[in-house]
Amino acid sequence: MKLEVLNLKKKFGEKEVLKNINFTFESGKIYGLLGRNGAGKTTFFNCLNEDILPDEGTFNIVTESSRPLTIDDIGYVLSTPVVPEFLTGREFLKFFLEINEGKIKNEKTIDEYFDFMKIEEEDRDKLLKDYSHGMKNKMQMLINIIASPNILLLDEPLTSLDVVVAEEMKEILRSIKTEHILIFSTHIMDLALSLCDEIIILKDGNLTLVDKNLKGEKLKNKIMEILSEDK
Amino acid sequence: MFRTFYLSYLLRNAYKVNTFIYALKSIPGLRKLLPDKLYQSKVLKIFGNIISILLEIINIFLGKFLYLFLMIFCTISLYKTEISTTFLHVFFFLTIIGSFMNTYMFNPTKDKYYAMFIMRMNAKSYTLTDYFYAIFKIIIGFLPFTIVFGLLSNVNLWICLILPFFVVASKIVIASYNLHLYDKKGIIINENQPGKYINLLILLFLILAYALPALNIVVPSYLLLILMILMILISIKRIEYIINFNKYREMYKIVLTASNMNQVENANRMAKENVLKQITIDSNKTSNKKGFAYFNDLFVIRHSKLLWKNSKKVAGISAIIILIAFIIVTINPEFKMSINNMIMTYLPYFVFIMYLINRGENITRAMFMNSDHSMLTYSFFRKPEAILKLFKERLKSVILINLLPAIIIGFGLAILLLATGGTSNPLNYLILIISILAMSIFFSIHHLVIYYLLQPYNLNSETKNTTYTIVNLLTYIVCYYMIDLRLPTLYFGISMIIFAVAYSIISLILVYKFAPKTFKIRI
Structure with a gap:
């Protein structure tokens, strides 16, 4: 499966944030999306997620044939976790499983999912508003993993987690990548390098793929060079 | 000193001019026409400067004019007491209140924060120049109007000349006392959130100002005059304290905390926390659905x-009110006529009452803040069929919840009508009940529909949609206007029912057609 982004353009006022993006993402890979502040990473995600309308451009899912991207294809994990505060963890999961009945592959029991996410038993029946930041994040990730959308957009999802949870999450992301396209936006280069299979850079409204034959310091230097060069 | 004044003037002005351009840009329609470069435009800066000077002049004079005209000159004409003494009496007590509520020195404003903490200007010289400029503005602003309204109220010219000085004198005395309080005890008085005692004091002085003359009591002019002159003499001594005070920087560090200054953000955060607090868990109650x-x-x-x-x-409250009305007409039959009349002609008034008791707006806000704000980021929740399914469930709940008081009011009014002598046309009973229920259902649908069609909140739960604000305001205005409408219950009731049904059908069609597109988080 591939995700084709064709002629994506987006302007805010005079400012062309996304100039003309043409890029093909492939499943089985985690893409690390790097870019300086204000480069347009969030705008790019918002366009894919239909939160804002692009000025121009099409998104296609290509398997044997090609079809337009729909909202079902996308999961979006935000850096500030968002969960319905008035439900308990268990209720949220129950609700989610019920309305997606029949659509979930290898459905497990609620507690199995909690075990998988390493959410403690005593926390499962607490209101989500009383969950810690990390636990809310786990719930959000869990829902997105169960929904198993073709494309998972991740906006700095690990930065505010403690090291243990962050490692757990990385493991989980690696374990689901085979059947999905994961696009992971971050400011932390080391995180991108350790987790991602490809590094893409958003700069001056264009996406560039960084040559992955480079290794170690050379790769870092190349990324720095691309990020910091002037137009 | 002059340099500090000039710098602080420039800073405040830059801030005002940019605020003006920002406001200009946030008018819908103009935003797209005006580029960001606007902030650099020389012409606009000059224009902004002129506006800012005009505003400063208006600020100096307009408030004082309105204050003296409305709060004093107009009100004293209502009393029977001697006019010049009453003028001084009210002026005296209101000035005392003003010196507590509006010290200027303790008002946490952004320009003070920018100057002292971001631009790192010397706190003392900044505060002093800023403060004495403000004092100067108060004198200039008051003088023409104390003369005009004073003379019109038969006050002696030379007393009129003293009045502005009395205003600033009491401000200086209170400000210096507050500084003293901070110096000795570390207490800061935030004038925008006065404590219980200050509030009581303000209330007391308000009563002294306005209630005493109503009882034909005013403090004699000579006494007021002595007090005023005394205040001015004390203030001259207290200016010294203000000038010699050396802890301005540390004091303003406390006065100008983020929470004091960003009242809008603060209110937003508090609103969010309050809505979150609405969530209560009762482990016995759960759902089988x-x-x-x-x-x-x-x-x-x-x-x-x-x-x-x-x-x-x-x-419950509605039931009690109706019961009380019922008891009154049983004990005192002469009220029967008037209450009967009221029920037969005051139905439009109930539009406003039904509007007030409908919790639709609060409910949709809670829906957003505690649920949709997070759920709308999940794609499964945003699918058209999902949006409509939940809309249907919510509609049922909101209507039901608001229907309970409507049933009490509707049937209560019908019973009251019967008890006060009834009506020649029995259809009135039915219309009364149905129209009250229709109003309730209408408001429930209305609030939920505009929430779904105009979803106004962004991720920070701020309202980002002017249309939504305007629609809400219009709803209020229309309902408020109904208060003055007197129409026979029969005709008004029938039109209300037809309107509510038509509105509901149309708006539900609109929701089913457009909500899947409109119901998302504002970016």
Whole structure:
């Protein structure tokens, strides 16, 4: 499966944030999306997620044939976790499983999912508003993993987690990548390098793929060079 | 000193001019026409400067004019006491209140923060120049109007000349006392959030100002005059304290905390916390439903404080009021006529009452803040069929919850009508009940529909949609206008029912057509 982004353009006022993006993402890979502040990473995600309308451009899912991207294809994990505060963890999961009945592959029991996410038993029946930041994040990730959308957009999802949870999450992301396209936006280069299979850079409204034959310091230097060069 | 004044003037002005350009840009339609470069435009800066000077002049004079005209000159004409003494009496007590509520020195404003903490200007010289400029403005602003309104109220010219000085003198005395309080005890008085005692004091002085003359009591002019001159003499001594005070920087560090200054953000955060506090868990109550019905059921259960409990409270109060009316007409039959008349012609008034007791707006806000704000980021929740399924569940709940008080009011009015002598046309009973129920259902649908069609909140739960604000305001204005409408219950009731049904059908069609597109988080 591939995700084709064709002629994506987006302007805010005079400012062309996304100039003309043409890029093909492939499943089985985690893409690390790097870019300086204000480069347009969030705008790019918002366009894919239909939160804002692009000025121009099409998104296609290509398997044997090609079809337009729909909202079902996308999961979006935000850096500030968002969960319905008035439900308990268990209720949220129950609700989610019920309305997606029949659509979930290898459905497990609620507690199995909690075990998988390493959410403690005593926390499962607490209101989500009383969950810690990390636990809310786990719930959000869990829902997105169960929904198993073709494309998972991740906006700095690990930065505010403690090291243990962050490692757990990385493991989980690696374990689901085979059947999905994961696009992971971050400011932390080391995180991108350790987790991602490809590094893409958003700069001056264009996406560039960084040559992955480079290794170690050379790769870092190349990324720095691309990020910091002037137009 | 002059340099500090000039710099602080420049800073305040830059801030004002940019605020003006920003405001200009936030007018819908103009935003797209005006580029960001606007902030650099020389012409606009000059224009902004002129506006800012004009505003400063208006600021100096307009407030004082309105204050003296409305709060004093107009009101004293209502009293029977001697006019010049009354003028001085009210002026005296209001000035004392003003010196507590409006010290200027303790008002946490952004320009002070920018100057002292971001631009790192010397706190003392900044505060002093800024403060004495403000004092100067007060004198200039008051003088023409104390003369005009004073003379018109038969006050001696030389007393009129003293009045502005009395105003600033009492401000200086209070400000210096507050500084003293900080110096000795570390207490800071935030004038925008006065404590219990200050509030009581303000209330007391308000009563002294306005209630005494109504009882034909005014403090004799000579006494007031002595007090004023005394205040001015004390203030001359206290200026010295203000000038010699050396802890301005540390004091303003406390006065100008983020929470004091960013009142809008602060209010927003508090609102969010308050809505979150509405969530209560009762482990005995749960739901046997499935899917969206389950989701909505739990929302209703966990927000019972906002929903059912509140609706029961309103229903209870309505029942008590109707019962009291019922008792009054039984004991005192002469009221029968007037209450009967009222029920037969005051139905439009109930539009406003039904508007007030409908919790639709609060409910949709809670829906957003505690649920949709997060759920709308999940794609499964944003699918058209999902949006409509949940909308249906919510509609049922909101209508039901608001219907309880409506039933009490509708039937209560009908019974009251019967008890006060009834009506020649029995259809009136039916129309009364149905139209009250229709109003309730109409408001429930209205609030939910505009929430779904105009979803106004962004991720920070701020309202980002002017249309939504305007629609809400219009709803209020229309309902408020109904207060003055007197129409026979029969005709008004029937038109109300037809309107409510038509509106409901049309708006539901609109929701089914457009909500899947409009119901998302504002960026």
